[in-house]
């Protein structure tokens with residue numbers, strides 16, 4: 001089998017790159033070890049795929065080199081992808097903060113990408129046994145025979161959710177061809193707590209509040225969810241990409257309230273009322289009760305609290321300093337932070353600087369978006385950059 005372009009991985013980035021390269025007339029083969037393409041697209045955004053974010057800027061991405069994303073993002077914008085979605089007749093809506101979701105099933109996006117790459121071969125259930133390079137290009141030994149390709153795009157994702165087909169293949173290939181790897185860790189992942197903090201969280205599992213969570217100077221305000229193992233919800237997922245083991249996060253469970261002021265005012269009006277009742281005006285009742293109990297103030301009256309005690313109560317709710325023991329790991333992480341070192345890639349083509357004809361796109365690269373459609377935008381934009389540059393090279 002001979003082809004102009006072999007793409008390893010039929011996920012968001014691989015499928016998109018195949019379409020872009022096909023549009024330039026390239027012969028394209030895409031291989032994937034999974035039985036179906038675009039499995040992460042299928043489960044993304046709660047089954048509705050948050051396919052882009054209108055507020056995409058380079059500040060929405062983590063990378064050792066924050067400037068790396070600029071060229072690819074400028075070359076393919078959220079409005080470009082929206083135009084494709086519109087052409088395909090896929091209904092969509094904007095949730096909060098520029099996040100665009102399908103009205104119907106996420107699989108519509110995969111179907112659109114498959115139609116867009118018409119003429120390309122898609123080999124599913126196909127594993128890669130080895131990739132080598134010689135003067136004529138690349139030879140890929142696969143479970144379905146050898147594919148000779150002038151160029152190879154590695155688009156086989158990162159480590160998140162092995163059950164969905166994630167492997168470390170992209171990193172192995174990068175290392176084989178001499179590229180460096182920025183240490184990886186799970187991102188957009190629930191955080192887990194030690195026993196003493198779990199005593200508060202466990203009984204509250206399932207309760208959600210609007211919270212502000214910070215780590216150093218980075219802060220996110222969004223929903224926070226108590227779980228049996230610690231904390232989750234968008235605010236926690238966002239901060240998890242910045243957090244590293246051993247570090248502390250600060251949680252404000254009532255970000256709109258002047259809690260100390262409100263407690264003092266209420267006390268001034270005759271504070272025979274129980275503390276948890278007053279807190280219940282700012283927090284879900286069960287959370288207010290649990291915090292009062294955690295502070296040893298279950299049933300205690302507001303009238304009996306001096307200013308220092310009130311400050312302590314407010315701080316417990318608005319400056320809850322907690323040191324997670326870990327995260328739920330790659331088993332549930334939506335993304336992998338770190339990856340192929342961008343110093344070894346050309347920012348406008350995604351080609352390995354020292355290995356002509358070898359490209360890395362999508363999540364395997366050391367580029368990680370915030371929650372909210374940025375990761376798919378990166379997949380489209382990096383795939384577009386590679387797909388266009390390949391086409392030029394193949395003429």
Ligand SMILES: Cc1cc2nc3c(=O)[nH]c(=O)nc-3n(C[C@H](O)[C@H](O)[C@H](O)COP(=O)(O)OP(=O)(O)OC[C@H]3O[C@@H](n4cnc5c(N)ncnc54)[C@H](O)[C@@H]3O)c2cc1C
Pocket residue numbers: 008009010011012013014031032033034037038039040041043044045046049050051052126127128155156157158160161164165166167168169333334335361362363364372373374375376377379
């Ligand atoms: C639950 C969940 C929800 C998400 N929701 C969103 C969302 O709404 N919006 C958003 O922007 N991002 C979301 N993401 C992140 C997004 O899915 C990824 O950033 C994106 O899929 C990365 O695209 P990719 O093509 O680089 O990798 P992937 O989509 O992971 O594709 C990699 C492909 O390579 C294949 N592969 C892996 N190893 C091998 C191997 N050894 N041999 C052959 N093939 C291999 C895989 O089977 C897969 O098909 C979500 C992620 C998860 C897990």
